Amino acid sequence: MLLLEGLSKSYGETRVFHDVTLELGTGEFVALLGESGVGKSTLLNCIAGLDGADAGRITVGGTDLATLDEAGRARLRRARLGFVFQAFHVLPHLTVAENVALPLLLLNRPDERRVAALLDAVGLGALGARYPAQLSGGQLQRVAIARAVVHAPGLILADEPTGNLDPETAERVLGVLLAQVREAGAACLLVTHSEAAAARADRVLRLSAHGIVAR
Numbered sequence: 485m486l487l488l489e490g491l492s493k494s495y496g497e498t499r500v501f502h503d504v505t506l507e508l509g510t511g512e513f514v515a516l517l518g519e520s521g522v523g524k525s526t527l528l529n530c531i532a533g534l535d536g537a538d539a540g541r542i543t544v545g546g547t548d549l550a551t552l553d554e555a556g557r558a559r560l561r562r563a564r565l566g567f568v569f570q571a572f573h574v575l576p577h578l579t580v581a582e583n584v585a586l587p588l589l590l591l592n593r594p595d596e597r598r599v600a601a602l603l604d605a606v607g608l609g610a611l612g613a614r615y616p617a618q619l620s621g622g623q624l625q626r627v628a629i630a631r632a633v634v635h636a637p638g639l640i641l642a643d644e645p646t647g648n649l650d651p652e653t654a655e656r657v658l659g660v661l662l663a664q665v666r667e668a669g670a671a672c673l674l675v676t677h678s679e680a681a682a683a684r685a686d687r688v689l690r691l692s693a694h695g696i697v698a699r
């Protein structure tokens with residue numbers, strides 16, 4: 485589902501990562517660890533086509549991102565990708581339920597039952613009519629997780645999705661991500677500092693300035 489080959493990225497003189505190679509198959513749940521600032525979020529942004537790598541190749545579902553223009557990358561993101569951003573990026577003028585429904589609307593596949601089921605699954609079943617400003621940080625994080633998986637994407641990129649959650653709630657949302665992997669066959673790359681989250685993964689990798697290695 486995802487193939488990274490010799491991926492390198494610098495910001496000016498600062499090398500972020502170098503020669504990253506990784507293959508992530510359908511139905512695989514992989515945790516990516518690494519020190520703060522080592523480039524984990526930047527790597528996810530490159531995979532999503534939101535940032536550009538300096539060298540190497542990114543293939544998502546058999547498509548080389550370099551062969552797509554901006555509109556093509558946006559289409560690929562919409563159809564195949566679910567992204568849980570570290571900063572959530574929940575839209576403030578939409579309700580919780582509308583935020584979660586958005587990926588389905590963009591694909592012309594509205595499905596209120598699916599939205600309601602996912603809100604229930606992340607423990608927000610009673611809060612669908614609220615606006616983001618009326619939620620806690622951990623609740624916003626769960627909105628972002630429900631939104632990332634609502635359209636059953638083939639590839640889920642999750643940046644610290646349990647960072648603001650208590651252990652029990654964290655376990656619950658990991659279960660939602662795992663269900664997408666185990667039952668819907670998604671591939672999931674989970675960036676985390678949490679050992680509990682890493683323990684649920686099929687493989688645990690570590691990103692350093694030299695590349696990605698198995699931990």
Ligand SMILES: Nc1ncnc2c1ncn2[C@@H]1O[C@H](COP(=O)(O)OP(=O)(O)OP(=O)(O)O)[C@@H](O)[C@H]1O
Binds near residue numbers: 500520525526
């Ligand atoms: N737009 C940018 N311009 C310049 N440097 C940047 C930019 N974005 C990120 N960086 C730098 O690139 C490095 C990698 O940042 P990134 O956010 O990818 O790290 P991370 O591993 O996700 O960190 P954390 O675990 O703290 O979230 C950091 O040193 C950061 O300061």
